[in-house]
Amino acid sequence: MKISDYELFEVPPRWLFLKLSTKDGRVGWGEPIVEGMAKTVRSATSELIQRHVLGRNPLEIEKLWQRMYRGNFYRGGPILMSAISGIDQALWDIKGKEMGVPVYELLGGRIRDKIQVYQWIGGDKPSELGTDAEEKVNSGFKALKMNATSEISRIEPPAFMDKVCDRVSEVRDSVGKEISIGIDFHGRASKTTAKKLAARLEQYEPMFIEEPVRPENNEALEKIAVHTETPIATGERMFSRWDFKNLLEEGSVDIIQPDLSHAGGISEVRRIASMAESHDVGLAPHCPLGPIALASCIQVDATSRNAVIQEQSLNIHYNKGNDLLDYLSNPEAFEFQNGYIEIPKSPGLGIEIREDYVREKAKENVDWHNPIWHHEDGRLAEW
Structure with missing residues (x-):
């Protein structure tokens, strides 16, 4: 062959x-x-x-x-x-x-029958999240994730912090304490602001705070960790076991989020997951992407004891025009029930791609780029 x-x-x-x-x-x-x-x-x-x-x-x-x-x-x-x-x-x-x-059979066999997934609420600039959160919970999801804030300066006044807390409070009040809420900082904050926000958000008992600082500044995670008991998650912009090595050894992160389409695929993320397990760190693969990436994540989740939850992109704010299931002839492979997805039993990645539909959509002009944000004084802001 x-x-x-x-x-x-x-x-x-x-x-x-x-x-x-x-x-x-x-x-x-x-x-x-x-x-x-x-x-x-x-x-x-x-x-x-x-x-x-x-x-x-x-x-x-x-x-x-x-x-x-x-x-x-x-x-x-x-x-x-x-x-x-x-x-x-x-x-x-x-x-x-x-x-x-x-694939998971070739990795040693599955250790679980299903994996919990979370659902995104809101967009890049979060607002009016309570109703959206309640709708997602009513549809069966038991875990949600939201952006903490939009543009954020190195130092913000108390009123700014109050607005962030109000948004998280709105979601928590809407869904109650039975639902887990992840809060994504998206690397937008400085360590100064991240420390303050982490401490103030603790009262809402987040599932984790994600990328409180940019990965270039991961050494600051140790300082942020002393200001909160909330689990710290990061890793979507880290690309190999060598990128994760120092982070795991420093001991300031609780959940790593390697991306199966960025961090070396199934082979490398399986190794990263094992490294994390040896440091008592959980795995929550990053995946605001398409069906092939998600199918790959699930194969690793199936064999990883420290996998705690899986991101997926159904109805995420990026998916305009086409969504996760459109490219599959077996969309039931990603049927979410009571906040979980069953580990597939079909050969390979467990999905069947609608090749004719892929070829049709590939004729369109696709030119997505992330937004470019600016502060009021004209400086470039982190997206």
Whole structure:
């Protein structure tokens, strides 16, 4: 068996799909994407496949992963690791289908029957969240996530902090204490403001606070942690086990959030999950992406004892025009019941891609980029 061909499809709302084919007709799907940099990742994915994958045995996943990573003098980073991630997902999909088993069986077998998922509420600039939260809970979700704030300066007055707390209070009052609420700082705050917000938000008992500072400033997490008992989560902008190594050793993070389309795919995130378990740190894979990325996450969740919850993008504010289930001929694979998703039993990644629909949507002009925000004085603000 040899890899003989590949195709890449940029599709709305902001995703990039990879179809990897073997000479004997076996097909695997992956999702190599950096949101807002699809064309760049598309080029990197093509280059890696042509140099390291075409003509080779797709069942030798680790050998190919090592070639793609170590076969380049310059390694890591969002572009190269996202390209490797999508290729890795497609290789596991092929191998699972060839063996007639879900990917998790090839990773040692599942340890759970289902994984809890959370639902996003609100948008980039959160407002009027109570009603939205109540609707999501009434539809069965037991965990929610919201953005804490929009633009935020290095130092903010008490009134600003009050507004943030009021939004979280509105959600907590709407859904009660039976529901978990994650609060995403999105790396928008300085350590100064993050310390204050973390302390003030503790009264609402968040499930976690996410990316209280940008990953470049992860050394500040230790200082933030002493101001709160709320679990600290981060990791969506970290791209390999080496990026996570120091973070785990420092001991200031409670939940890591590697992205299966950014952090080396199934192969690497499985290793990162094991590293985290050895440091008593939970796993909650980042996934505001498409169905292939989510299917890959679930395969890792199925085998990881420290997996606590799974992000998914159904009805997220980014998904305009197309949503998570549109590209599947078996949307029941992602049926959420009582806040959980069942671990799939179908071979490979457990999903069936509507290839004709993918080809149709790939004809559209997809050019998503994240917003550029500014403060009142004209300075660039963190999105």
